[in-house]
Structures are given as C-alpha cells and as structure tokens.
Amino acid sequence: MSNRDRLLEAAIEAIERDGEAALRVDQVAEAVGVTKPSIYHFFHDRDGLIVAAQAERYRRSITYLLADLDLDIVLECESQAEYARLIHAVVMSSTSPDGVLRRRLRAQVLGSAVSRPALQESVGEVHRQTVATLAKVLGYGQKRGWFRPEFSSSAVAAWWFGAIFGRHLVEDYSNADDANAWPAITWSTIAHLMGVSADL
Amino acid sequence: MSNRDRLLEAAIEAIERDGEAALRVDQVAEAVGVTKPSIYHFFHDRDGLIVAAQAERYRRSITYLLADLDLDIVLECESQAEYARLIHAVVMSSTSPDGVLRRRLRAQVLGSAVSRPALQESVGEVHRQTVATLAKVLGYGQKRGWFRPEFSSSAVAAWWFGAIFGRHLVEDYSNADDANAWPAITWSTIAHLMGVSADL
Numbered sequence: 068m069s070n071r072d073r074l075l076e077a078a079i080e081a082i083e084r085d086g087e088a089a090l091r092v093d094q095v096a097e098a099v100g101v102t103k104p105s106i107y108h109f110f111h112d113r114d115g116l117i118v119a120a121q122a123e124r125y126r127r128s129i130t131y132l133l134a135d136l137d138l139d140i141v142l143e144c145e146s147q148a149e150y151a152r153l154i155h156a157v158v159m160s161s162t163s164p165d166g167v168l169r170r171r172l173r174a175q176v177l178g179s180a181v182s183r184p185a186l187q188e189s190v191g192e193v194h195r196q197t198v199a200t201l202a203k204v205l206g207y208g209q210k211r212g213w214f215r216p217e218f219s220s221s222a223v224a225a226w227w228f229g230a231i232f233g234r235h236l237v238e239d240y241s242n243a244d245d246a247n248a249w250p251a252i253t254w255s256t257i258a259h260l261m262g263v264s265a266d267l
Numbered sequence: 268m269s270n271r272d273r274l275l276e277a278a279i280e281a282i283e284r285d286g287e288a289a290l291r292v293d294q295v296a297e298a299v300g301v302t303k304p305s306i307y308h309f310f311h312d313r314d315g316l317i318v319a320a321q322a323e324r325y326r327r328s329i330t331y332l333l334a335d336l337d338l339d340i341v342l343e344c345e346s347q348a349e350y351a352r353l354i355h356a357v358v359m360s361s362t363s364p365d366g367v368l369r370r371r372l373r374a375q376v377l378g379s380a381v382s383r384p385a386l387q388e389s390v391g392e393v394h395r396q397t398v399a400t401l402a403k404v405l406g407y408g409q410k411r412g413w414f415r416p417e418f419s420s421s422a423v424a425a426w427w428f429g430a431i432f433g434r435h436l437v438e439d440y441s442n443a444d445d446a447n448a449w450p451a452i453t454w455s456t457i458a459h460l461m462g463v464s465a466d467l
Contacts, residue, residue, distance in 0.1 A: 086382030178378010182286030233433030248422035
C-alpha cells in the first residue's frame with residue numbers, strides 16, 4: 068500500500084472508532100509512522116483527510132449494497148416471475164447486522180456531507196452510479212412489460228435508494244416489531260410499483 | 268430568554284452557519300456576552316452544547332413536519348375519500364425550499380447522532396412521539412376499514428417516516444426530474460398501502 072492509502076485506512080479506522088469530530092491528524096500520522104506534513108501533502112488539510120476517508124467509506128458501503136444485486140443474472144432473466152423473485156431478494160436482503168452497520172455508516176457520511184461541499188461531490192458521484200445501476204435493472208423490466216411504466220426507471224430507482232437510506236431511521240429508532248416489518252412493507256410497495264402481487 | 272436558552276440559540280446559529288465541527292465554545296460565549304465557564308455550567312462540555320443544540324434543531328424540524336398534518340381534522344373525518352385526500356395532502360406537502368432545508372437538517376442531526384449516544388437518546392424520544400402521532404392517524408383509518416390491516420399502524424408509520432427521511436438523498440443528490448417524481452411515487456405507494464386508488 069502507498070503511504071496515501073495507508074493514511075486513508077488509518078483515518079477510516081479512527082473515524083469508525085471515535086467518530087469524525089475526534090479525528091486528530093497527528094494520531095493518524097503516528098499510526099502510519101509518517102510525519103504530519105505527509106498528510107498535508109496528500110490531503111491538503113484535516114478536512115481534506117476527513118472528506119477522502121468518508122467518501123471512501125460511503126463508496127465501500129455501496130459496493131456491498133450492490134453486491135446483493137447480481138446484475139448478470141437479473142439482466143438475463145427471461146420471465147416476470149423470475150425477475151420479481153430477484154427484485155424481492157434484493158428488497159429482503161441486508162437484515163444482517165452488517166447491513167445495519169452499513170446503513171448507519173451511510174447516514175453518518177451523508178450527515179457530514181451536508182456542510183462539506185467536497186464530500187457532497189464525492190457522494191453525489193457514487194449516488195449517480197448507484198441509481199444508474201438500479202435504473203438499468205428496473206428499465207430491463209419496464210422494456211419487457213414486467214414493471215409498470217407510470218414512473219421512469221430512474222425516478223423509481225432514486226425513490227427506492229432513498230427508501231433504503233430511510234431504513235436507518237426505522238431500525239435505529241423504532242421498536243423491533245416496526246423495524247422487522249420494514250422489508251415486508253417495502254416489498255409490498257415495490258411489488259405495487261412493478262404491478263405484481265406481493266405473494267410470489 | 269435565560270442565559271441557557273440564549274447560549275442554545277447561539278450554538279444553533281453557529282452550527283447552521285458553519286457546521287458542527289467548526290463550533291467554538293469561546294465564540295458562542297462571546298456572542299451571548301457570557302464567559303466560557305457559563306457554558307460548562309449549563310452544558311457540561313462542548314459536546315454537551317452540541318448535543319443540546321442538535322436535539323433542539325431536530326425537535327423543531329419535526330414540529331414543522333407535523334404542522335402539515337392537521338390532527339384535529341384528520342381524527343374527525345367521516346369518509347374514506349376525505350381521509351385519503353388528507354393523507355395525500357401530507358405526502359405531497361413540503362416541496363417548498365423550507366422543506367428541503369428541514370430534511371437536510373434532519374440528515375445532519377441523525378448523522379451526528381450515530382457516534383453520540385446522548386444525541387441518539389434525544390432524537391429517539393422525538394422519533395417515538397412522531398411515529399406515535401402518525402400511527403394514531405393511520406390507526407384511525409384502519410379502525411374504519413379505510414386503511415389495509417395487513418401491517419400494523421405503527422409499522423407503517425415508522426416506514427413512512429423513514430421514507431420521508433430518505434427523501435433527502437433523492438432531492439440533494441438526484442437530478443430534478445427524479446427528485447420531482449418523489450411525492451407522486453410515495454403517494455402511489457401510500458395509496459397502495461391504504462388500499463385506495465392513487466387517483467383521488
């Protein structure tokens with residue numbers, strides 16, 4: 068790993084351990100065994116290091132999110148029933164503790180981005196790629212009449228991604244029953260937007 | 268206003284101007300014309316001041332959110348058509364710039380809460396009250412057969428509140444067409460969960 072990558076990893080570790088506000092540049096430099104000016108060389112300032120680390124955390128969490136969606140299989144499926152089952156699997160996935168952590172992480176990064184234009188830009192790039200990927204999946208279904216044409220595939224993809232983001236609020240602040248109902252309610256709404264029965 | 272309230276307002280202003288990370292205790296004290304120990308007296312430390320200010324910002328934004336919902340009218344309405352129109356009005360509301368700012372604010376506070384247990388607790392209290400209010404509205408409909416009984420009113424209320432939170436991602440990171448479609452898609456899904464046609 069290059070010194071830049073090692074500094075980035077150390078910053079990610081520090082943020083995940085103590086939160087962004089507690090990040091100290093000298094501790095990150097010490098953890099990697101370089102001097103502080105090294106950080107300023109690669110990341111300009113403390114804020115630049117935080118932005119790079121948070122953007123990378125966000126990017127990784129989305130890579131995991133999309134890993135639940137096997138694009139090669141979805142974009143080759145040949146019946147509405149199979150297509151609906153694949154979409155259903157994505158909606159129901161990530162009830163694992165790892166999924167909870169990833170959504171919490173995204174909430175943290177998006178919150179931090181509100182007052183950091185540079186982070187907003189990095190997050191925006193990942194966001195557009197993610198929505199484009201989901202839109203491709205939904206567009207494949209719309210072209211074959213397996214998904215209602217009422218709303219554009221891109222608008223439904225953005226809506227769906229927003230709903231996934233909103234799951235953080237439900238699982239971290241609601242009681243267990245309400246949190247556990249989230250996947251089934253979401254599937255009910257997605258099945259409605261597809262125009263299929265929620266009972267597969 | 269008491270000194271405590273004035274310090275809280277000054278901290279809220281500082282956070283809204285420059286973000287939480289940039290908040291400086293001495294500047295907040297100076298803005299109010301008190302000394303730093305005053306802040307420590309009321310809020311224990313810098314983090315205590317931030318938690319109190321962020322919790323208050325969150326609480327206020329939710330007060331606005333619920334203001335779009337006229338409980339007295341909803342909980343007295345006498346037909347499914349009127350009930351559906353009232354729910355529809357809530358879903359479609361807050362496309363104003365103020366609504367965007369309030370959702371951005373909530374994203375910021377919830378992100379900050381991920382690594383601040385004290386803030387999580389304050390937010391959790393507001394969250395439970397909000398979901399309880401929405402659940403009351405949905406329960407009123409369910410009792411009259413105007414809302415499908417499939418999911419509990421509390422679970423749908425939590426899901427709905429999560430979806431509203433997710434709108435931040437759509438309006439701040441998606442293109443205008445996709446962001447503009449959000450209310451109509453959400454209404455389509457809520458109408459489906461109610462069991463009514465989306466065309467009122």
